[in-house]
């Protein structure tokens with residue numbers, strides 16, 4: 243914890259152009275001790291936004307305040323920000339230990355040499371790189387370098403943490419472990435934290451709140467649960483889930499009082515839960531979002547089932563992903579190994595076999611076909 247009274251971060255109306263406009267007046271607020279995860283596809287503007295928060299880049303318009311203090315014109319080294327960027331920026335002539343120790347040796351450091359060394363040891367141990375302490379960065383793998391950069395961040399007690407893709411180069415097991423460990427450590431601090439990642443599921447797992455950006459604009463801000471259960475747009479839905487929600491483009495029509503989602507041969511009577519959303523958009527285009535784990539299989543001629551052909555069938559051990567050809571459209575179902583084996587029926591994974599699909603009554607989402615925004619009433 244820093245000696246200064248740590249308070250929240252607020253960025254407002256941040257605009258930035260290079261050759262093109264990259265950020266369109268976006269803002270976030272991060273309370274003391276809160277972790278806000280920023281996610282979005284590659285090129286969304288996450289790194290540019292983080293660099294502006296850190297003072298490494300100047301916005302064309304907008305303000306950044308920390309604890310109510312305007313940071314405009316305050317150089318990065320005076321912002322008391324602990325930064326970690328994807329490029330790592332390790333000191334090549336310092337060992338792993340020297341790099342991790344470097345922020346604690348800066349003028350104004352408050353820890354004595356023994357306490358600083360103990361903190362470095364503890365963080366290197368946590369990140370499983372203590373045995374590499376005497377190596378130079380040039381003799382490390384990408385994932386090891388990333389952990390040294392993380393160590394240098396975690397030894398600090400700043401007024402603000404900014405982590406840009408902090409665990410993207412680690413193997414899956416370590417990523418999983420460190421996600422929780424780092425989150426736990428940062429949660430024990432008073433400083434606000436901004437964690438940027440292109441991995442939507444990582445954002446949901448680490449963030450107290452999540453900000454989704456796309457094309458330099460905010461698509462949605464909410465708790466992980468909000469964003470998972472109620473994605474504000476098809477662009478948000480596309481970033482989340484493994485595999486993500488299936489997005490089927492079609493139209494809404496009413497026949498004999500029943501609302502249908504239609505696309506080519508597909509005609510799906512919408513469950514009552516979706517009727518309110520569908521009602522306002524009848525006659526227009528729509529995108530139906532179907533979660534892969536909500537799709538059930540039935541015989542091809544089952545009334546109400548959607549006809550499809552098996553395109554591929556991949557077992558993953560604890561579940562299987564079955565890709566389905568719905569006629570010029572592929573959708574993915576996440577199912578049990580037993581169901582996938584039954585579909586394969588011992589012959590060529592079942593590829594080409596006709597099946598019926600039953601979509602869940604809940605867990606479907608309707609988006610406007612033109613804007614991609616979720617229809618109100620979903």
Ligand SMILES: Nc1ncnc2c1ncn2[C@@H]1O[C@H](COP(=O)(O)OP(=O)(O)OP(=O)(O)O)[C@@H](O)[C@H]1O
Nearest residue numbers: 260261264282283284285286287288289290291440
């Ligand atoms: N210094 C620069 N000069 C020109 N264009 C830039 C500069 N920095 C970023 N851009 C452009 O701004 C856009 C946003 O880039 P940014 O790195 O912020 O995205 P990102 O969301 O972090 O992407 P990624 O997940 O791939 O790192 C991209 O189109 C990029 O090419």
